[in-house]
Amino acid sequence: MVKTINVQGIRAPNSGILADNVIKNMDNSDEEIRFLLSPGAEVGMEAVARKHGYTLETSKSGDLIEARLMPTGKTMQEIDVRGDFCPGPVIAVGNIIAALPVGERLKVKAAGSDTLEDIVMAVKSSGSGVVDQGVEGDHHYLIAEKAEKPEAVSAIVNRDSVVIAQSSGIGNAERAYATFLFSKVGLSMGKKVTIFLLMDGAGLAKKGNAACVKHPEFERLDVLMDEVIKAGAKVYVCELSAKFRGIGPRDLVEGVRLAGAATYLELMSNPANAVVNF
Amino acid sequence: MSYEKIGQELKELLGLRGSPVAVKLAKTGADLPAGYQKVPEKSRHCQFVQNARLTGTKGYATLDEHMCKGGAGVMGIGPIPEHLSTGSTFHKLGNFRTAEGALDTVSAIPKSTESYYASVYSPLESAEFEPDVVVVIATPKQALRLSQAYLHELGGRISSDYSGIQSLCADAVVAVIERGVPNMTLGCNGSRKNTGIADEEVILGIPPRNLPAIIEALKIFSEKWG
Numbered sequence: 098m099v100k101t102i103n104v105q106g107i108r109a110p111n112s113g114i115l116a117d118n119v120i121k122n123m124d125n126s127d128e129e130i131r132f133l134l135s136p137g138a139e140v141g142m143e144a145v146a147r148k149h150g151y152t153l154e155t156s157k158s159g160d161l162i163e164a165r166l167m168p169t170g171k172t173m174q175e176i177d178v179r180g181d182f183c184p185g186p187v188i189a190v191g192n193i194i195a196a197l198p199v200g201e202r203l204k205v206k207a208a209g210s211d212t213l214e215d216i217v218m219a220v221k222s223s224g225s226g227v228v229d230q231g232v233e234g235d236h237h238y239l240i241a242e243k244a245e246k247p248e249a250v251s252a253i254v255n256r257d258s259v260v261i262a263q264s265s266g267i268g269n270a271e272r273a274y275a276t277f278l279f280s281k282v283g284l285s286m287g288k289k290v291t292i293f294l295l296m297d298g299a300g301l302a303k304k305g306n307a308a309c310v311k312h313p314e315f316e317r318l319d320v321l322m323d324e325v326i327k328a329g330a331k332v333y334v335c336e337l338s339a340k341f342r343g344i345g346p347r348d349l350v351e352g353v354r355l356a357g358a359a360t361y362l363e364l365m366s367n368p369a370n371a372v373v374n375f
Numbered sequence: 376m377s378y379e380k381i382g383q384e385l386k387e388l389l390g391l392r393g394s395p396v397a398v399k400l401a402k403t404g405a406d407l408p409a410g411y412q413k414v415p416e417k418s419r420h421c422q423f424v425q426n427a428r429l430t431g432t433k434g435y436a437t438l439d440e441h442m443c444k445g446g447a448g449v450m451g452i453g454p455i456p457e458h459l460s461t462g463s464t465f466h467k468l469g470n471f472r473t474a475e476g477a478l479d480t481v482s483a484i485p486k487s488t489e490s491y492y493a494s495v496y497s498p499l500e501s502a503e504f505e506p507d508v509v510v511v512i513a514t515p516k517q518a519l520r521l522s523q524a525y526l527h528e529l530g531g532r533i534s535s536d537y538s539g540i541q542s543l544c545a546d547a548v549v550a551v552i553e554r555g556v557p558n559m560t561l562g563c564n565g566s567r568k569n570t571g572i573a574d575e576e577v578i579l580g581i582p583p584r585n586l587p588a589i590i591e592a593l594k595i596f597s598e599k600w601g
Contacts, residue, residue, distance in 0.1 A: 102554050106483025107536050114534035118556040121529050122582065135483070 099200025103133040105161055113141035120149045120166070127171065131200065132164045139164050156229070174201075178216075179208040179236060183336035183357035186212055187219045190241070194225055197243040202228070206236050209346075211336070213237045215357030222363045256371045258289040260364045263375045266297030267310050267318070272375040273301060274312060277321045279373060280330050290330040291370075293361055294353070298375075299338035302353045319350075326352035333360060381586050382500025388593040389517045392576075393428035394498035397506035397583075398548055400450060400491040401435065408504035411435050411495060419443040420450065420494060421543040421566035424510050427496040435495040443565065446544035450494055451487030465540055468564075480538050485550035494548075508551045509586065510543065511579045518559060518577050520596060525557055525585060527592035535559035542566055547580035557581045 100123070104115055112134055119130065130151075132142070139155050142164045146153035151166040167173075176193060178186035186207060193203055207213045217227050217239060224246025230239035261280060265272040276292060283290040294302050301307055307319035315321065326332055333356035334349065346355060364370055378397065385395050401407050414423055414434035419442055426432035441447035448455030458464045462477030471477040499509055513521065522533050537546045537560040546560035559579045562572050572578070581589070 101488075103485070103488075104536075104554070106480070106538075107534070111534040111536065114532045115536075115554065115556065117531055118533065119554055121531065122555045122584070 098198045099129045099131050099165075101131045101133065101200065104138070105133060105135045107138060108135065109138050109140040112138035113145050116142060116145045116164075116166075117148070120145070120151070126150075127168050129168070129171070129200070130166045132166070133158060134162045134164055136160075136162055138162065142166075173204050173240070175204040175206065177206040178212065179206060182340060183212070183215065184359070186216055187357055187359040190216050191219055191223065194220065194223060194241060194243055199243050199245055201243050203241045203243075204238060205241065206233075206238050208236060209355075210237050211346075211355040212357065213239055214354075215336075215359045216241075218363045219359035222359065222366075254369045256369060257287075258291065258367075258370045259283040259373060260370045261290065261292045261373045261375060262361075262365075263292060263294050263298035263301065264296040265375060266300040267306055268297060268300075270310050270312060270318075273307070273310060273318055274315055274321070276301075276375045277318070277325045278315075279375075280325045281321075281328070284325070284328045284330060290325070291364060292325075292330055292332045293335070293356070293364060294333065295335035295338045295361065299334050299342055299344060302332070302334035302339065302350055303342075303344050303348050304350050307350070322350065323352075326350075335361065376583065376587065378502050378506070378583075379500050381590055382498065382502070384590050384593075385499070385511070385586070388590070388597055389511075389513065389520060391511065391513060391517060393512065394431070394500060396424050396427045396510045396512075397495075397497045397499045397502035397504065398424065398510055399495040399504050399507050400452075400487070400548075400552070401493045401495055402489070403492050407435055407493065408495060410503065411497075413437070414440055414496070417442050419565065419569065420446040420548075421572070422570045423494070423496045424543055425512075425570045425572065427498050428510075428512055431498050431501070433497040433501070435493040437493045441494075443544075445541060447494075449484060449486045449541055449545040449549050451489050451491040451549075452494060455486070470540065480540070484538065484541050484545045485553055486545070487549050488553065506583050508548050509581045509583055510547050511581060512572060512576050513579060514575055515577055518579055520593060521557075521579055521581070521589065522559075523596065524589040524592035525581075527595070528588045533557065533559075537561055539563055543578055547578050551580035551582055555582055555584075557585060 139162045146166050150169050152169045154165045156163050220241045225244045226242045228240050228242050263276040280290045307322050310318035332353045336355045336357050414436050417440050438453040444456050445459040447453050462481040466474045466477040540563045542560045542563040543566050550558045
């Protein structure tokens with residue numbers, strides 16, 4: 098458990114004096130403490146951390162500064178999921194976060210941004226947060242912070258997003274066309290459209306495949322697909338289905354991104370999304 | 376910890392007018408100490424503290440008994456009224472030149488991170504419950520001795536913070552519970568005007584865990600300094 102103390106409004110050096118007293122009164126010297134400070138009040142916190150054998154990390158938290166004091170030697174847990182593919186990273190990260198005390202953090206290293214986005218989706222869906230993400234050298238990373246999942250409340254939601262799950266592929270031309278024609282309609286209605294290609298639908302993500310489909314009454318499928326992507330539809334292809342069919346990142350149609358099971362499940366379970374299956 | 380002994384010793388060693396006051400925030404009705412009744416009449420948190428201090432009145436107050444909803448709100452008993460949470464009331468009352476200054480101040484007022492059902496009050500020496508905070512109303516010299524006594528064991532300095540509004544509730548109770556360290560505050564217009572806290576008195580909130588060491592230090596001071 099990380100103790101969080103909001104001391105906004107208190108300026109330096111009083112913030113440091115207060116922090117010193119808080120640490121002296123802690124029951125457990127192994128406990129991590131997080132102070133939420135007004136900008137500028139972090140001055141002097143380094144000296145307090147050193148005095149008590151803590152390591153200080155500061156970061157922005159909205160309009161405030163977050164100063165985390167961790168007992169020196171206690172480091173943030175890390176997991177490296179490079180080389181692993183969906184659903185492995187999401188499961189591994191989820192298991193670690195489930196065991197973390199509230200407020201503690203986990204650093205995740207991933208090879209690509211697609212895997213990372215899938216993990217972000219899973220972390221947020223579990224009620225925890227992502228406090229930082231970016232690129233370090235040759236890999237992507239995120240820092241997740243464990244939080245309690247808020248109780249679900251029933252609410253009336255506007256379904257202004259449409260998710261089209263496409264699992265038939267070019268083997269069923271009518272369903273393939275419907276996927277992108279319905280998307281065009283959705284976009285014209287001002288709705289956010291997300292297409293998730295999975296199972297045989299993953300074949301549509303491979304360059305050249307959609308160009309083989311042409312119905313006399315409609316544009317060639319790859320042209321239609323390109324129109325929809327350029328109009329703002331997000332198109333994901335299931336990482337597992339793509340791998341199953343030997344489709345790699347370089348084979349993908351421009352604008353199509355790999356996504357994992359967590360992204361799919363989150364899209365399906367979000368009550369704001371109207372889901373259509375083709 | 377014997378609060379009966381600690382309460383008596385605090386009164387005697389400091390020469391306090393009235394009693395230190397044990398305050399507890401109860402999460403539910405089941406957390407109320409056995410035998411405690413609702414306070415005899417509706418009033419403000421600061422008045423409940425004064426009543427326990429000067430007349431020995433014990434009891435608990437739910438949102439219904441708290442007439443100052445701002446004081447109750449910062450303690451997690453009900454919501455903080457919007458006119459207080461935005462600072463607009465304090466701006467209109469003339470506490471702040473600008474609305475921004477008022478908002479900046481009310482945003483920084485310590486607020487309970489948890490919700491509570493009621494606040495419970497008793498003179499410390501007769502409290503039948505484990506308090507979350509002990510509120511001491513003292514003269515500046517008594518506050519000096521308490522400050523010195525707090526620092527006697529581990530040294531350091533004390534930082535107290537207040538804004539002249541929501542004093543006995545936010546500064547003397549919530550700040551102390553949330554941080555786990557003592558805080559001193561100078562009262563607010565409401566507590567000075569309505570509850571009879573004297574001009575020559577200040578208010579301290581002290582975590583109960585600090586009291587045994589404070590008592591020991593006060594005894595040493597008493598021997599050495601008279």
